[in-house]
Amino acid sequence: xxxxxxxxxxxxxxxxxxxxxxxxxxxxxxxxxxxxxxxxxxxxxxxxxxxxxxxxxxxxxxxxxxxxxxxxxxxxxxxxxxxxxxxxxxxxxxxxxxxxxxxxxxxxxxxxxxxxxxxxxxxxxxxxxxxxxxxxxxxxxxxxxxxxxxxxxxxxxxxxxxxxxxxxxxxxxxxxxxxxxxxxxxxxxxxxxxxxxxxxxxxxxxxxxxxxxxxxxxxxxxxxxxxxxxxxxxxxxxxxxxxxxxxxxxxxxxxxxxxxxxxx
Ligand SMILES: NC(=O)c1ccc[n+]([C@@H]2O[C@H](COP(=O)([O-])OP(=O)(O)OC[C@H]3O[C@@H](n4cnc5c(N)ncnc54)[C@H](O)[C@@H]3O)[C@@H](O)[C@H]2O)c1
Numbered sequence: 506x507x508x509x510x511x512x513x514x515x516x517x518x519x520x521x522x523x524x525x526x527x528x529x530x531x532x533x534x535x536x537x538x539x540x541x542x543x544x545x546x547x548x549x550x551x552x553x554x555x556x557x558x559x560x561x562x563x564x565x566x567x568x569x570x571x572x573x574x575x576x577x578x579x580x581x582x583x584x585x586x587x588x589x590x591x592x593x594x595x596x597x598x599x600x601x602x603x604x605x606x607x608x609x610x611x612x613x614x615x616x617x618x619x620x621x622x623x624x625x626x627x628x629x630x631x632x633x634x635x636x637x638x639x640x641x642x643x644x645x646x647x648x649x650x651x652x653x654x655x656x657x658x659x660x661x662x663x664x665x666x667x668x669x670x671x672x673x674x675x676x677x678x679x680x681x682x683x684x685x686x687x688x689x690x691x692x693x694x695x696x697x698x699x700x701x702x703x704x705x706x707x708x709x710x711x712x713x714x715x716x717x718x719x720x721x722x723x724x725x726x727x728x729x730x731x732x733x734x735x736x737x738x739x740x741x742x743x744x745x746x747x748x749x750x751x752x753x754x755x756x757x758x759x760x761x762x763x764x765x766x767x768x769x
Contacts, residue, residue: 516636660674
């Protein structure tokens with residue numbers, strides 16, 4: 506696939522990794538649709554990209570809504586005539602241990618709330634499923650060459666305090682294998698699926714966290730710094746042009762050394 510001939514759809518494209526991916530591919534001449542939850546942040550990124558002459562549209566939408574996924578995929582095809590690469594960066598974290606004890610009594614003081622559980626499962630897992638499903642439908646019916654890119658996380662291995670997030674990201678990491686197996690079964694040959702599992706990356710999700718905790722995390726990273734969002738974007742670019750990459754989830758972590766990090 507030639508990047509400058511592709512139409513990209515990026516969920517969560519109005520901040521962090523998604524914003525960087527949108528900028529990266531627009532600069533390379535691709536047509537780009539970004540989906541986000543808030544019109545003002547979408548407008549900011551759309552204006553940024555238009556300033557350097559990029560071909561971009563912004564669509565407000567929530568990936569957890571079936572009506573919205575169908576709408577933003579249809580809107581992308583209506584604007585650009587096709588759809589080739591879908592990058593699912595929309596996601597959230599909502600951390601906490603499953604149980605927290607009262608220091609004095611040793612009894613359970615707090616449980617991970619159903620809301621914290623469900624929000625992360627909805628955004629990170631269900632939202633990714635709905636986006637991939639509806640994008641694949643459009644690619645099959647349109648007959649376009651396509652690449653589906655679900656975004657997992659290195660924490661798919663099971664991070665303490667992230668039962669919800671790690672469960673969702675582990676499931677997302679499995680999707681490429683299953684989806685491509687199903688495409689084989691159904692004779693769908695025009696779409697590949699490659700997941701990306703980033704390590705700790707310099708985005709608002711991380712730069713806003715407790716800086717001592719961040720320093721401790723970086724002690725476990727061989728690279729010794731956060732990954733830059735452009736490094737994730739260029740990895741996705743490689744997936745676009747290399748047709749041999751398929752049915753797998755690729756880690757890009759800077760060399761995160763477990764189990765030391767996970768045991769903290
Ligand atoms: N930053 C990291 O270190 C890191 C590491 C591994 C994986 N990831 C994953 O990469 C992806 C992007 O993370 P980021 O760090 O750029 O975060 P971010 O918070 O900067 O961006 C996430 C974007 O997704 C949007 N979003 C969330 N829920 C949505 C919904 N229901 N519908 C539409 N948009 C929604 C948010 O509004 C935001 O714009 C996430 O899936 C995250 O889990 C991040």
